[in-house]
Amino acid sequence: MAATILDVAKLCGYSKTTVSRAFASPELVTEKTREKIYRAAKALNYTPDAIARAMVRGRTDNIGFIIYEKQYPVVLNPFYSPIFESVLQTCSQKGYSLFISSDRELRLPNGQACVKKQMDGVILAGHSDEQIVTDLRRQNMPVVLLNNALDMEDLLCVTTDQYGGAALAVEHLVERGHRRIGLLAGNFSPHVYLSRYSGYCDVLQKHGLKIDGRLIRSIEPTVEQAIAGAAELLSMEDRPTALFCTNDTIAIGAMKAAIRAGLRIPADLAIVGYDDSENSRMIEPELTTVRVDKTAMGAIAAEHLIAQIEGEPPRKEVIQTAVELVVRETT
Amino acid sequence: MAATILDVAKLCGYSKTTVSRAFASPELVTEKTREKIYRAAKALNYTPDAIARAMVRGRTDNIGFIIYEKQYPVVLNPFYSPIFESVLQTCSQKGYSLFISSDRELRLPNGQACVKKQMDGVILAGHSDEQIVTDLRRQNMPVVLLNNALDMEDLLCVTTDQYGGAALAVEHLVERGHRRIGLLAGNFSPHVYLSRYSGYCDVLQKHGLKIDGRLIRSIEPTVEQAIAGAAELLSMEDRPTALFCTNDTIAIGAMKAAIRAGLRIPADLAIVGYDDSENSRMIEPELTTVRVDKTAMGAIAAEHLIAQIEGEPPRKEVIQTAVELVVRETT
DNA sequence: TAATTAAATGAGAACGTTCTCTTTTCTGCT
């Protein structure tokens, strides 16, 4: 039905090889020839078939992006969105397209994981497990981990300093003179949860502050849950004077709870969030939060994956992008 | 290097045809045989090659999603995110993967648009032009438009009732007794901009209210620009008592300007946004806004495209998803 | 102008599947 390279060749009188070249590497073909070929192609509505191309070249110039997070949908997630955007941009710059996959698509009828689903390499974001990584690599599929760290040979992981970020936030609250600092922790993946939790605890202890279990709430990271959790905390007779929330959505919920309880922010209650998502600047007063360099995360992951695809040997490393406290109006 | 179907066939003693069947349509193969084949495949780390598969089947089970918006990056965009998510989900359900492309990738060296970039159909979101659609269809590529309407034969467009949504918002403000209603309009695509603008004007006129050019500001849809624009409006001696903002980001900027000017919302200034984005519920007080059914938009676009891919003839239609006023606390 | 080199073009195999058609094996029934 659709015209192939052969039809074009026939029409313009050149060989299919030359036609192929006119599209794939125009510089190898005389301008005059090129013109003729393009004209013929246009007349036939010919367009090179990327699949056939990928088949013979053994590469697709596609990269897969797979998120393993149960909590949120993929793209709505305010944490992954900017990362995704950055990955997309880097890939686009280097001539790669991006493919979104869910875990489901990776399964063969025999249970093996597989992404011969036309891509040259894969970014696994979130809490993927070792099995997946092993399966993929057995198929010679380059892999890079994003926002997760697995201790495997030749595996590059791009994360942030979860512990350090939490420590930064709590340290800041202690500096401002707070002694009763609550923790509103989203139940993220174990790696994330534990790192931030330890950051919180260690800083308190370092300053001789007691860790009070009653000031710690573990919740689903939604605004509603955060409002409920914060409300409980704020209704205690010796309520915390500051809250560290392990992401901005939770922090925003906490702010709402505070405002509704008639507390002024930051005078009556200081709040620090985590992620520096878009929302943190939307809310009034603007949220003090921990910024993680998501653009860097995306770019680094994409760049390393592409390097690997293009022949560089994979190496074992955990790259931690910078965290930074952004002091705004809630502290 | 990597094992092919032939290697597996040789190892397990079956023909390549049977091995192919074991993966592509397991029900056509005895369980015993299947077991043996899977075992051999595992031993060789064999995985079917999707490219070769796509080549012979003439289809890829991939769908392209292309956004034409200059204003925002693709995914960060609070308007497109939920749509994208919905498209992703629908595709995934129906066995399709999603491909993100930018305009750039569609161009051949000869200037033609082209997405033989391994996909079976394309969703064009935002202000794509007729040329693109024509080019793609010449290549027998099924196309559906999202958030845009072009008057072309057999072209299905999924949009929302831009005019009606704006009318709903302004009507609501009039009902609450406002006579001086300002318009803070983001400079979106002509289609969107004009529809919402006319909605605003028509409702005012319908109620015998004069359209005052000084109450209308056209801005880039960013928080900063919105703050500046709203601040100007609010500093007039006969300032508006209500603002219709053509998206939530602008509305949030307006809220910030109002709060900073010491105005109470909604007592001193009522505000209505547009889109019902995540942020509208984040801010305090929560924003009254026009909800567009983005989930439906994404799902409908994806479903129609898939139907077309699977053989249904394309038809000309503009499907407008519901708009609805969500009254919250700012009016 | 002839000889040499570079540039442009062409021929044909190869990529790894699935599809159609054919052959073989199995199942159930008389």
Next chain:
DNA sequence: AGCAGAAAAGAGAACGTTCTCATTTAATTA
């Protein structure tokens, strides 16, 4: 046991490119 009919398995072409290598044409030099 014999036979029909169904189920399972196999043979070989086909999909539309690009790649390597060979050939022709053009450009450069002596």
